[in-house]
Amino acid sequence: MTDFSEALETALLLMVNLDAGLVEIIALSLKVSLTAVAVAALIGLPLGALLAVSRFPTRRFWINLLNTFMGLPPVVVGLMVYLLLSRAGPLGPLGLLYTPTAMVIAQTLLILPIIAALVCGLVQGLFDEYHEQLRSLGSRTLATARTLLWEGRFGLVTAILAGFGRGSAEVGAVLIVGGNINHSTRVITTTIALETSKGNLALALALGLILILVSLLVASAAQWLHTATVRRSRQ
Amino acid sequence: MKLEIEHLVYRAGGRTLMDDIHLISESEHCTALLGANGAGKSLLLRLCHGLLEPAGGSIRWNSRPPRELGAAITMVFQKPVLLCRSVRANVEHALYLQGVARAARRARAEAALELAGLADCMERHADVLSGGQQQRLAIARAWALKPAVILMDEPTSKLDVRSAASVEKTIGDLRREGIKIILTSHNLAQVRRLCGEVVFLHEGRLVQHCGMDDFFARPADDIVCEFIESQTF
Numbered sequence: 001m002t003d004f005s006e007a008l009e010t011a012l013l014l015m016v017n018l019d020a021g022l023v024e025i026i027a028l029s030l031k032v033s034l035t036a037v038a039v040a041a042l043i044g045l046p047l048g049a050l051l052a053v054s055r056f057p058t059r060r061f062w063i064n065l066l067n068t069f070m071g072l073p074p075v076v077v078g079l080m081v082y083l084l085l086s087r088a089g090p091l092g093p094l095g096l097l098y099t100p101t102a103m104v105i106a107q108t109l110l111i112l113p114i115i116a117a118l119v120c121g122l123v124q125g126l127f128d129e130y131h132e133q134l135r136s137l138g139s140r141t142l143a144t145a146r147t148l149l150w151e152g153r154f155g156l157v158t159a160i161l162a163g164f165g166r167g168s169a170e171v172g173a174v175l176i177v178g179g180n181i182n183h184s185t186r187v188i189t190t191t192i193a194l195e196t197s198k199g200n201l202a203l204a205l206a207l208g209l210i211l212i213l214v215s216l217l218v219a220s221a222a223q224w225l226h227t228a229t230v231r232r233s234r235q
Numbered sequence: 236m237k238l239e240i241e242h243l244v245y246r247a248g249g250r251t252l253m254d255d256i257h258l259i260s261e262s263e264h265c266t267a268l269l270g271a272n273g274a275g276k277s278l279l280l281r282l283c284h285g286l287l288e289p290a291g292g293s294i295r296w297n298s299r300p301p302r303e304l305g306a307a308i309t310m311v312f313q314k315p316v317l318l319c320r321s322v323r324a325n326v327e328h329a330l331y332l333q334g335v336a337r338a339a340r341r342a343r344a345e346a347a348l349e350l351a352g353l354a355d356c357m358e359r360h361a362d363v364l365s366g367g368q369q370q371r372l373a374i375a376r377a378w379a380l381k382p383a384v385i386l387m388d389e390p391t392s393k394l395d396v397r398s399a400a401s402v403e404k405t406i407g408d409l410r411r412e413g414i415k416i417i418l419t420s421h422n423l424a425q426v427r428r429l430c431g432e433v434v435f436l437h438e439g440r441l442v443q444h445c446g447m448d449d450f451f452a453r454p455a456d457d458i459v460c461e462f463i464e465s466q467t468f
Contacts (some may be wrong), residue, residue: 132286133316137380138306139332147328151319 007205014206025207026214029187032100032174033167036107037115041160044112048119048159049145053127063120069113074106078173081106085177098179103187106173111163118159123148157226161219168215188214236296236307236383236415237261238283244291245282245439252278253439256292260444264431265406265416267447269423271462274436276419277313280386283417284310296384306333306380313389315373317361322353322372325361329376343379350412351375351405367398371405378409385409387418391425403429423466427451435459 014022051063083089085097085105096102126148134144149156171189178185180194188211195204238260245253253275260266268276281287283294285301285308296304318325326344335343348354351371356364361372370390377385390406391399399422406429409416420426426433426447433450435443443455454460 130316132281132310133312134332135286136284136310136312137329137332137376143332147318147332 006202011206011209032103037164039108040111044115048116049123049149052120052123053144066117074172078176102177103174106177107167115163122155239295242292246290262432266432267426267430268419270436275439308384309377309382311387315369323357347375347379384415
């Protein structure tokens with residue numbers, strides 16, 4: 001209980017005082033996670049929709065693979081990205097290891113299957129309802145995928161938020177490829193891990209509360225956008 | 236458009252659902268596909284459109300298979316499947332799918348909606364239309380593609396009398412535009428009002444193909460008699 005009350009007090013103090021170090025960490029966390037979500041959405045939305053509306057022999061296998069990758073262990077992804085970006089790795093010359101870009105890559109790999117699989121399920125449901133009508137209007141696979149993505153636009157918010165949730169709460173992969181370097185690659189989750197290992201539980205808990213608050217703010221903003229769009233489209 | 240169906244067979248799940256259908260229709264009239272539930276009316280419409288491929292035999296429109304005809308054949312379903320956007324956008328999207336240039340879409344959509352009596356609700360969301368209006372929108376969307384044939388699967392089955400009448404009026408307008416219409420219906424009074432030709436199916440087989448007057452005056456067998464009686468009384 002003492003830890004919790006201390007954590008609340010510390011969190012409030014950090015936020016009220018707009019602690020520069022904390023602001024920097026939150027800003028980097030948001031920057032990394034939102035960029036990763038944007039990249040994953042850019043790839044995952046069309047990928048999921050195309051898998052839902054296409055018919056080819058190995059389709060079921062790819063959907064199963066996508067569903068399996070939804071639960072990819074972050075440390076394994078972190079390790080793979082580390083091997084790719086390390087000096088001896090194929091992308092070593094790019095010098096990306098221990099940079100925010102490396103963290104974005106790792107998070108994108110974790111988020112992409114989540115967004116693609118959720119979109120695939122969503123579009124598949126719409127496809128069952130719409131495909132005869134769309135075919136009768138002469139729609140081909142690509143146009144059908146685009147049409148159904150637009151039809152399911154309100155449900156896509158959930159898929160994207162799920163991706164953001166995965167990215168912002170992730171610690172293993174970003175710790176491996178980012179290195180938790182102060183003023184460079186330190187994000188909320190890695191700071192929590194660091195402070196916990198130092199025994200500074202109150203500060204770690206405070207950062208945890210702030211992380212939840214940040215996630216809540218992003219989810220609320222997305223929900224508000226979603227509601228406003230639905231209302232506007234129904235007018 | 237001349238419709239030629241030769242020894243058509245369709246199977247699904249190990250069952251023969253359409254068995255050796257053979258007919259030629261050159262009628263300029265609206266054609267009614269009649270039969271009890273499960274007779275294969277909707278299935279035949281889908282085969283005529285090309286949404287399904289037959290297991291045997293062939294379907295040809297003016298000597299060409301349906302898949303080669305693109306938007307020349309369109310279909311209106313029993314439950315209108317509308318996109319989550321405005322009435323006008325629904326029609327414009329169908330035109331977009333056909334590759335119609337953006338500049339032409341608006342004019343064609345407006346003309347189709349006027350024909351369907353929906354000119355005053357073009358900017359409304361399709362979801363808020365009544366059942367009859369939604370079905371007329373689906374018909375307008377099909378008509379906007381300038382088809383030679385429109386296939387309609389029980390277009391008024393879920394509508395009240397007034398809405399059904401408004402849809403019937405739209406179908407009549409399409410006929411006057413010179414579009415060939417094939418529809419399924421359980422409403423014999425409606426079929427009499429709209430159609431000049433009847434194709435009667437029973438359990439996937441063709442039982443009778445004739446003019447409207449002949450159908451009622453000279454039913455082919457007891458099954459047709461029973462059907463007429465059951466739908467009339």
